[in-house]
Amino acid sequence: MEKNNDKLGQKVLDTIQQKQVKPLPKVWFLGKESFWWGGVTVSILAAFASMAVFVFILFSQDWDIGSELGRGWIPFILRVFPFFWMLMIILLVYLIYISLRHTSSGYKYKTSMIILLSVIIIAGVGIGLHFLGGGQKTEEFAQRHMPVYGAIHQQRMQLWHQPERGFLAGSIVAIEGKHVCILEDLGKNIWHVQLKDVDKPIILHIGMQVKVRGIVGNEQWFFAESIRPFFPKRIMLNR
Amino acid sequence: MVYDCTEKTDAELVALALEDQEAFLCIINKFQGPLLRYIKRISGVSHDDAQDVLQEVFIKIYTHLHDYKPALPFSSWVYRITRNTTISYFRKKKPLIHMEQEDMERLVHTIGEHIVIKNDVIDPVLKKMDKKYREILVLKFLEEKSYEEISDIIQKPIGTVGTWVNRAKKQFLAAYKALYGEK
Known part of the structure; x- marks a missing residue:
């Protein structure tokens, strides 16, 4: 047996020498480990941002008039619920799990623990980030740089592009006196908005995005009953 | 040198x-x-x-x-x-279930507890077991590895190893009893 052992050992050494086998460099293993930890880090950061947008979208919907806006609750929810960001979060949690599993110590953690902890941390940080304005910033970035998301966002915005049903939204391009502002709607049409009868007046400025409820009048006049900023106010940061 | x-x-x-x-x-x-x-x-x-x-x-x-x-x-x-x-x-080959006589004896002696296990009939018992449980039995009872060592070898959490060891024992005994009765 001892003789066999020596034979095998020598055979292995001969193969190593003949094939000029060398130990892989340390940097290769360090690179591999860093790659997977990098994957964990990037996925976590992206998940924080996605959660912030998810919460931002939920908070910025008009839940008080959802049924009217969407012609029923189900069509409204289907239109405004941030499915895109929910799927992003699920995908990123999966990437966190996969990346962590590939690290040298990742096998020590239970799947349920990795997923549960990820979701708790992502939810906590994501909500915090939303209140710091991160959700809105990320959403605006996604609108500009992700064509697919831009289309989804437009669908949601179209809910407020129904002037004949009393819903109008857009940017203020001019303010005329105390009770009239000029608004460019989502279809690039110009409207004179009469603000005399709004229930809770707000301070307006040029460039501000608003949602107006009211009645359509003649020749691009819109008689507002209520007006609100397009996005709810952030707690910590201003635009 | x-x-x-x-x-x-x-x-x-x-x-x-x-x-x-x-x-x-x-x-x-x-x-x-x-x-x-x-x-x-x-x-x-x-x-x-x-x-x-x-x-x-x-x-x-x-x-x-x-x-x-x-x-x-x-x-x-x-x-x-x-x-x-x-x-x-051996991925492409069919999993083999043959075990050395000496290993079988050790295995049945360690897990067997109160039942008398017939050594010559272990192969059918092992055949009935899941591959992962069979492997766990080998590491725990033949290689005599601790839970922590098994966790490091098969790269699963320690809790999972503990669960698998218990399930493997149960599966082994259940399969044995199903084939050969209590005695």
Whole structure:
């Protein structure tokens, strides 16, 4: 047996020498480990941002008039619920799990623990980030740089592009006196908005995005009953 | 150069092998016996086939020496490489379930508790078991590894290892009793 052992050992050494086998460099293993930890880090950061947008979208919907806006609750929810960001979060949690599993110590953690902890941390940080304005910033970035998301966002915005049903939204391009502002709607049409009868007046400025409820009048006049900023106010940061 | 391997720790042997290929012989000599047995136990192959796998295992250990981290017992690391290499080596082949007589006796003696197990009928019992549970039985009761070592070898959380060991025992006993009754 001892003789066999020596034979095998020598055979292995001969193969190593003949094939000029060398130990892989340390940097290769360090690179591999860093790659997977990098994957964990990037996925976590992206998940924080996605959660912030998810919460931002939920908070910025008009839940008080959802049924009217969407012609029923189900069509409204289907239109405004941030499915895109929910799927992003699920995908990123999966990437966190996969990346962590590939690290040298990742096998020590239970799947349920990795997923549960990820979701708790992502939810906590994501909500915090939303209140710091991160959700809105990320959403605006996604609108500009992700064509697919831009289309989804437009669908949601179209809910407020129904002037004949009393819903109008857009940017203020001019303010005329105390009770009239000029608004460019989502279809690039110009409207004179009469603000005399709004229930809770707000301070307006040029460039501000608003949602107006009211009645359509003649020749691009819109008689507002209520007006609100397009996005709810952030707690910590201003635009 | 001839090395005196007996006084050296595993970490020292790794450091030596990285400097001089001849020193790798110390690692080979130290582990080839247990690893050859382990390969045969988890794959059920012949001695010659197991030796072919073992050669491949040692080459892999040599190329991956820089990947070894002293935080992990060297033995667990070596077993892990052996397990992974054996699995991929025999991936395309049908899983084998033959076990050495001596191993069967040890296995049934350790798990058997109050029942008298007939050694000549273990193969059908093992055949009925899930592959992962069979492997766990080998590591726990034949290789006599701790839960922590098994966790490092099969790269699963310790909790999962504990659960699998219990399930493997239950599955083994249930399969045995189903085939041969209580006695």
